[in-house]
Amino acid sequence: MRHTILFSLLLFFLCASAQAQPKYEVRAAWVTAVYGLDWPQTKAITPASIRKQQAELIEILDKLKEANFNTVLFQTRTRGDVLYPSAIEPFNSILTGKVNGNPGYDPLAFAIEECHKRGMECHAWMVAIPLGNKKHVASLGSQSVTKRQRDICVPYKNEYFLNPAHPGTKEYLMKLVREVVSRYDIDGVHFDYLRYPEHAPRFPDSYDFRRYGKGRSLAEFRRDNLTEIVRYIYKGVKSLKPWVKVSTCPVGKYRDTSRYSSRGWNAFHTVYQDPQGWMGEGIQDQIYPMMYFQGNSFYPFALDWQEQSNGRQVIPGLGIYFLDPREGNWTRDEIDRQMYFTRKHQLAGQGHYRMKYLMDDTQGIYTELADNFYAYPALQPAMPWLDKVAPSAPSQLTATTANGYTELSWTAATDNDPKNAPLYVIYASNTYPVDTTLPENIVAQSIRGTGYTYASLYPWRNKRYFAVTAIDRYGNEGPAVQAVK
Structure with missing residues (x-):
């Protein structure tokens, strides 16, 4: 019996690999700038080091292009600082080694240009609510939002956060988004940490709750606050450039399904996100749920996202960093199965976290993608909820x-x-x-x-x-x- 099951599984995967690859599929990778985890390794302080920093990014993009990736999630805002010349927040110190140090070029413009040369989309990945610990905030000095707009910032457990309950928070985030969308030929805006800190019953929003709660429970109030931020930014982006995609990367499990428990870690209850509600309302074009799980912690929850997507694009984030023995004890067949599953059930694509493990070809993951799963190119899936009219032929x-x-x-x-x-x-x-x-x-x-x-x-x-x-x-x-x- 055991041999029959193993043979059936082998036959399934052989058949799946023999199937034609999809012509339309999102193939994304996160390029992480915080702490220089993926990029940059070199500080831009001389003409030679500027060229070297740029060359490091080109090497990453070439690697993605060779494996037929088509989407780059480029970290553009970390925690109260950015990777482009902004009138609102300072340059991230990772670029030059000092806060607000000018790297001698515009990293975001450079990333967009190089992505477009290779036929790939570039999405501005922006951390939304967290502002960093006290040491980081102090390092930003008078340029920190905690100094410039104190009223929308709150301290919590040795860190600072934008306060989702304050009406000024959505306006502040939209100012940043407006800078990026209006000044750059960006293909998408991708929000990370658009959520409350996990299990935060004492998050300092009691004053706002008393003032704006209007009979709702605290959980409902907090979820509504995040939804209003998403709604405000989505409408703001569409008024500027309606084709620019708006997405988030929510916690990987929405909430318990009918058969499987989220084990106390989910978007809806733990961090007050309602991404399925956002898709249902039509204020997301894509979501990249962070599905860094194995087995039945992955498959039923991926189906749940897809079934509640309202036709929007669900691109599960795959935890390829767990292939590194220092991070987890995964073997590559786990990622292979997740790839087959997402295609079999027609999810919109896959995101890979993070770039380092593709560059290192950890457990052969890059080779497997390049030679098998992504052997042929794929175009971006259409967004018929925004526009259905195809251009004429050249x-x-x-x-x-x-x-x-x-x-x-x-x-x-x-x-x-x-x-x-x-x-x-x-x-x-x-x-x-x-x-x-x-x-x-x-x-x-x-x-x-x-x-x-x-x-x-x-x-x-x-x-x-x-x-x-x-x-x-x-x-x-x-x-x-x-x-x-």
Whole structure:
């Protein structure tokens, strides 16, 4: 009997791996800047060290591109400090070794440009509520929000936090978001720690509760406070650039399911988040629940997120850091099973925490993704709740080959919206017409011009035929134009 079960499991995974990879899937990685955990390792204090710091990020992005990742969650705000020149908060000291030290370039602009060169989205990952411990806050001096806007900050257990109950908190966070969304060609805003501290019955909001509670329980009051912040920011972003994705990474279990307990650690009761309510109300485009669990602590809760998603994109965060024996005792087959599961049940994709373990290829996780799960590229899933209209096809596609290079050029799609110019996807194969439904035929995506130079890494793998489609910032892909046979 045991051998029969093992054979059945093996057969299932072999069949699953043989299935066609999805053409649309979010493949994300968190690039952590706090403490320089993923980046940067070098302080930017001289022209040479600036170039080295930038080269470290390029190495990370090249690694992701080689494995067909398409989404970078780039840490943009840590705890009361940022990684771009801001009129509101100081530069993070990790860039130069000193608070508000100018690194000599704009790290966020650099990250966005380099992501876009590689056809990847860049999302600004921003820590929301925590402001750091007393030592960190003191290091920021007069530039700390605790000094600039004392009324929206509260101390709790040797740390400082923005007070979710104060109406000024949502406005302060939106000021930061407005800086990023209005100044940069960012693809998404991704909020971390948009929650209360866990198990915080004595969090100092009793005054606000008495003033604004209006008959609700304390738990309801706190959940409503976080929901109002999410709602305010979502609407604010959409008024600026409606295609910019708004997402959070909530605690990985919403609450107990009908059969499985969350064991006292969940979003709804422990930290007062209501992400399923946010998706139901339509004030999230994506969520990345931090599902750093194994077995029945993962699978039923992943299904619960998907069943309550209201059509929004659920991208489970996978705890690949537990593959490091210093972090946990996981073996890679646990991550493999979670990958198969998320695809089988048609979740929108996967996020990988953190980048270091991809760079180190811990237990072969990077190799497995590059060679198996992400062997072919994937496009971003569409967001039909925002826009359903696909752009028209580009026209007059020509392909000219010389010296091993093929120069493609085409005429832009005619329904070009100057505020939301379509991007282009390049397809190639050895059969005509090129089948644009197959991810293995994707050569490049998110091309921002009307030309592309194609050359295979191995000349004997060069393709003969080409096609191009237009795709808008909402993920709607139009019909293809084929190069003349």
